[in-house]
Amino acid sequence: MKHTLAVLVENRPGVLTHISGLISRRAYNIESIAASYTEEADTTRITIDVEVDDELQLEQVVNQLSKLIDVIKIVDLTHIDSIHRDLALIKVKASPETRSDIVDIVEIFRAKIVDVNRETMVIELTGEESKIDALCEVLMDYGIIELARTGKIALSRGPIAAKNM
Amino acid sequence: MEILGSDVVIESLRKEGVEVVFGYPGGQVLPLYDALYRMKFPHILARHEQGAVHAADGYARATGKVGVCIATSGPGATNLITGIATAYMDSIPLVAITGQVPVSLIGKDSFQEADVCGITTPITKHNYLVKNLKDLPRVLKEAFYIARTGRPGPVLVDIPKDVFNDKIDYKYPEDVKLRGYSPVFAGDEATIELVLEKMRQAKNPLFFVGGGVNISDTSDLLRRITALTGFPVISSLMGLGCISNDDAAHLGMVGMHGTYAANMATTECDLLLGIGVRFDDRVTGVVKDFAPEAQIVHFDIDPAEINKNIIADIRVVGDLRWSLPLLYEKAVAYDSLEWRNNIQKWLATVNGWKQENPLTYNCSNEVIMPQSVIETVSELTKGDAIIVTDVGQHQMWAAQYYNFVSQRSFLTSGGLGTMGYGLPAAIGAQLGLPEKTVVLFTGDGSIMMNCQEMATAANNDVAVKIIVMNNQVLGMVNQWQRMFYEKRYSHTCLKGHTDFVKLAEAMGVTGLRVTKPSELKATLAEALRIEGPVLVDVWLPNGEDVLPMVPANCRLDEMVLGG
Numbered sequence: 001m002k003h004t005l006a007v008l009v010e011n012r013p014g015v016l017t018h019i020s021g022l023i024s025r026r027a028y029n030i031e032s033i034a035a036s037y038t039e040e041a042d043t044t045r046i047t048i049d050v051e052v053d054d055e056l057q058l059e060q061v062v063n064q065l066s067k068l069i070d071v072i073k074i075v076d077l078t079h080i081d082s083i084h085r086d087l088a089l090i091k092v093k094a095s096p097e098t099r100s101d102i103v104d105i106v107e108i109f110r111a112k113i114v115d116v117n118r119e120t121m122v123i124e125l126t127g128e129e130s131k132i133d134a135l136c137e138v139l140m141d142y143g144i145i146e147l148a149r150t151g152k153i154a155l156s157r158g159p160i161a162a163k164n165m
Numbered sequence: 166m167e168i169l170g171s172d173v174v175i176e177s178l179r180k181e182g183v184e185v186v187f188g189y190p191g192g193q194v195l196p197l198y199d200a201l202y203r204m205k206f207p208h209i210l211a212r213h214e215q216g217a218v219h220a221a222d223g224y225a226r227a228t229g230k231v232g233v234c235i236a237t238s239g240p241g242a243t244n245l246i247t248g249i250a251t252a253y254m255d256s257i258p259l260v261a262i263t264g265q266v267p268v269s270l271i272g273k274d275s276f277q278e279a280d281v282c283g284i285t286t287p288i289t290k291h292n293y294l295v296k297n298l299k300d301l302p303r304v305l306k307e308a309f310y311i312a313r314t315g316r317p318g319p320v321l322v323d324i325p326k327d328v329f330n331d332k333i334d335y336k337y338p339e340d341v342k343l344r345g346y347s348p349v350f351a352g353d354e355a356t357i358e359l360v361l362e363k364m365r366q367a368k369n370p371l372f373f374v375g376g377g378v379n380i381s382d383t384s385d386l387l388r389r390i391t392a393l394t395g396f397p398v399i400s401s402l403m404g405l406g407c408i409s410n411d412d413a414a415h416l417g418m419v420g421m422h423g424t425y426a427a428n429m430a431t432t433e434c435d436l437l438l439g440i441g442v443r444f445d446d447r448v449t450g451v452v453k454d455f456a457p458e459a460q461i462v463h464f465d466i467d468p469a470e471i472n473k474n475i476i477a478d479i480r481v482v483g484d485l486r487w488s489l490p491l492l493y494e495k496a497v498a499y500d501s502l503e504w505r506n507n508i509q510k511w512l513a514t515v516n517g518w519k520q521e522n523p524l525t526y527n528c529s530n531e532v533i534m535p536q537s538v539i540e541t542v543s544e545l546t547k548g549d550a551i552i553v554t555d556v557g558q559h560q561m562w563a564a565q566y567y568n569f570v571s572q573r574s575f576l577t578s579g580g581l582g583t584m585g586y587g588l589p590a591a592i593g594a595q596l597g598l599p600e601k602t603v604v605l606f607t608g609d610g611s612i613m614m615n616c617q618e619m620a621t622a623a624n625n626d627v628a629v630k631i632i633v634m635n636n637q638v639l640g641m642v643n644q645w646q647r648m649f650y651e652k653r654y655s656h657t658c659l660k661g662h663t664d665f666v667k668l669a670e671a672m673g674v675t676g677l678r679v680t681k682p683s684e685l686k687a688t689l690a691e692a693l694r695i696e697g698p699v700l701v702d703v704w705l706p707n708g709e710d711v712l713p714m715v716p717a718n719c720r721l722d723e724m725v726l727g728g
Contacts, residue, residue: 010345014282014294021286056472063469069291069311072345 002031003058003078004154006162007046010070011037018068019046028052028061032086032151043072043163047153075162082156086149087124088132089114093143094121102142109135120145170298171200171329174262177305178206180337183233185209185224185596187217191237192277193264196329209596209625212617214241216589218248219615222257223590226576227551228597229382231258231312238264239277242323243284247583249319250288254580255403256380258317260308261285267327268296281323290318298331303338310341315348316467317380349466352483354491359479360438360462361495367436369458369511370396373419376403376579377441377465377485384408384572386489387440393496394504397515399427401442403579406569410548416519420448421715422561425522428713428721430515431456440464441485444474445580454720464488522726524565532706533682535559535634539566541686542604542632545693550602551576551594553629555587555611558640561711563606585614591629592622602630602693609635609659616668622698623673630692631674631700633665636707644710669700680704 009015016035023030029051038045052058062074077084094102094116106113106123109131115122125135129152136144156162168176174197178186185207190198201208211217214236221232232252236245242263252259266275282294291311293304301324308320364370378387384407391398391414398408399419408415417424419431431437437459442448449455455475463470463477464485471480481488496504505512526536539562542550548570554560554577569575576594578586591605612633622629634640643657666676675695679688685703692699712727 014286014292017283017286025287056476060469060473063471067467067469069343069346 001052001054003050003052003076004082004084004152005048005050005062005065006075006077006154007048007065007071008038008073008163009044009046010072011042011044012070015044015070018070019065022064022068026060026064034151034153045162047151049152073163075165077154077156080156081158082154084128084152084154085126086129086132086152087126088136088147088149090123090125090136090139090147091120091145092123092139093119093145095119098142102139105135105138111135166334167332168335169196169200169329170301170324170331170333171196172204173298173301173333173335174305174324174329175200175204175206176335177302177337178233181231181305181309183231186233186235187211187220187224187593188235189214189217189237189241191241191264193238193266193326194235194241194329196326197235197262197264197324208235209592209621211589212620213615214244215248215585216615216618216621218245218259218261219251219583219586219589220593220596220618220621221259221261222248222252222586223553223576223593224597225252225257225259225593226590227573227594229573230597231260231309232593233260233262235262236264237277238266238281239279241277242281243279246284246288247585249285249321251578251581251583251586252319253288253290255376255578256317257319258312259319260312261319261321263321263323264329265294265323265325268325269327271325281321285321288319289321292321292323294323295328296325298328298333301328301333302336306338307341307343311343311346349468349482350484351487352481356479356481357488357491357495360481360492363436363460363462363479364394364396364438364496365499365507368508369434370394370436370438370508371430371434371459372396372398373401373431373437373439373442374398374404374407375401375440375442378404378407379572381441381466381485382572383485383489386493388412390489390493390496393493393501395501395508395512396438397430397512399423399430401445401448401579402564402577404442405564406572406574409570410568411570416515417524418564419721421450422565422711422713423715423721423724424524424565425713425724425726426515426518428715428724429518432458432720432722433514434459436460436462438462438464439477440489443470446474449475450715450719450721526709526727530682533679533685533703535562535636535705535709536566537682537685538632538634538689538703538705539563539606541689543568545686545690546602546604550574550604551598553577553587553591553594553603553605555605555607555614556582556584557608557611558636558644558709558711559606559608559611559634561641562634584611587611588615588618588629588631589621591631592618592627595627595629596625603628604630604632606632606634608640609633609637609663609665610639612665613663619669619672619674619698619700626697628697631669631698632689632692633700633702634705635665635702636705636709638707640707640709641711643707647708647710648716665700665702674698674700676700676702678702678704
């Protein structure tokens, strides 16, 4: 089963090394990891998608991560009403013949075209992982030249912040 | 007044009450060594950085204080790695200070540069690279705090040379402010009530004590609880000494080389109270068959230990200095008779196991049996020595045959199993406890891994007694080859020209040799009597196995017995 953890950590050098080192050392199954600054200058938020066999294994992941000195708080957003998003940039082959088809697809997915030239276009899509997967699958028919994805970030709905949960 | 970064380190060590540091100088720590010199701070010069870190570890284990070691950048720091990993596995409080190339040279593959924080991340409780002197006092304060509180462990502080040479208006912080670190002390009192209830109901209860009791200095409480309840006790390797080995309730060490009684009791108990243990694979054998009849209670300060290897029915998360006094307080509501009434049959069974199959070996008048060496030292020191070991057969024999009577009296690399640990650790322990007799049991394999530290012992007049259990083989691996690899003794024979007596004498350590059983006791007594460091080369037969033994992938009750 997949769990999404919001991990609040000190914004200090070496923090990501400590987190990624622990994950690889304990052989945890991480599907995505995304880190960036937050509303507080001294805090970094890391969103981790982890695949675990059961609750016991999840507890191990959370407890081991919590032991890291730089980890301030961990909130499991899996069963909390929350918004989960990835961002993808997709460079796809687009000839004059296929361009309008691709534009239609982009509209259906509510994606955006952010670059066009004679041979290709770059599409930007924000959404849940499955939506991005679906768009990629359709675009494969036209030929994806390259693809960049951010990894998931997540935020709970409602007024309470993870740091206060 | 402004002082140098190097002097900040020394002043901070003083503020932390550090009495001695172990180390080895080098290019990037020159300013720090200059400060040690100018400020006359006690420093023991090892002969290898690995010796320095193990000595700091032995000092910490024996005294309960934080051990401190120093090494230079690059190779100096990488030579600490084995020692840091050893301390990490056994939860030993250490602060390792390493020099680093100047900030402007970091990342340029400079001379003697290594990414020490990167390398030590998996084997430290925490580490720091201090690029700015203004952070150094706070970092040192945090390093000592993190090392000794909660579940202790090693912390590394990497300091570039220009930070040592910078100047600052020094002030050591009073408090530590760490948002992500607040070690638990008190846990949930209701869990203790629950444990007590289980203890009242249990027919076949068993205490299983580990290194956590040694680390938290709670052996006295444990003894009061076991004396009150009469519950039998088994120990992990790291828990030896927490309860006196000759206590009637003590069944001995459990696990791969555990006693028959301890392993049988584990298999048949209905309540296993694990106290400061981590259910290591050398203890459990096949995990799914470990204590199959038992409800498991797990006392530990580290929540991440719960359910890591063995699923606990009840968890008591908190410092043993909180949980054990509370448990005693509640248990004492019932008197000793009431406790024992419930478990008469179990006590009879357990004592039966103990008497049927005690630890035993074949005595000989021809050759010195290794077990008899341990027994003789035990008798001569009345169990009152600090015993240090290396790793292998001699380590297991020491665990089995020395009569440990007090906590922190057995220093051994349990988790990592580090050959070469013993001699430097013994030196550190002796420096920490100068009044104590410190005896190192080592093998002819292990001693060679850090034999250079005999020079450290001799030059600082550290009176460790080194007993080399010389059987001319790498005994433990040799035993496995005998049992599981059809006697193909691949590279485990050490028979050669090494003369340990001469080696000792060459470095200024008194060397003795004993080859006959009839001379064993007198020679060991002489070694203990002689002032200063002594090495005794004890000639043993090869081919002796450590028994009992639970083969890999077997249950604890499937052990091979000896004698």
